[in-house]
Amino acid sequence: MAVVAVWKCDRDGKMFEDKKAAEAHDKMLELAANITDLIERSVKGISEEHSEAIGLLLAGKSELLAKACKGKPEALLEEDDDASVTPLVANQ
Structure with missing residues (x-):
């Protein structure tokens, strides 16, 4: 039996196999809560x-x-495949 380390984000319960990705996701959720x-x-x-x-x-x-904001407002008009938003489980 193999052991796999995973990181769980306590804000939304999402699981990650990569600590860096988990931390980036958590920072994004913290920014989202502040916004x-x-x-x-x-x-x-x-x-x-x-x-x-x-x-x-x-x-x-x-x-x-x-x-x-740095002078390329047309960047906001670029196509985006991941435009959907999923709500947070808990807004902390």
């Missing part, structure tokens, strides 16, 4: 579901957004 909080404080009346979806979208696209 969600910013949106909820800034946009009165927005639902938690919508603000969380926007937070996850923006956090997942942080590199693309940084590129756009």
Whole structure:
């Protein structure tokens, strides 16, 4: 019987075989939670579901957004195969 080390993200329960990937995912979820909080404080009346979806979208696209903010706004118009957003189990 082989033993396989796995890392579990406590924010959403996702499992990873690579520690670096798990840490990157956790950082993305932390950014998403902070963006969600910013949106909820800034946009009165927005639902938690919508603000969380926007937070996850923006956090997942942080590199693309940084590129756009550095003078290449057309980067946001590029095709993206992974445009879906899945909600967090717990927003911490």
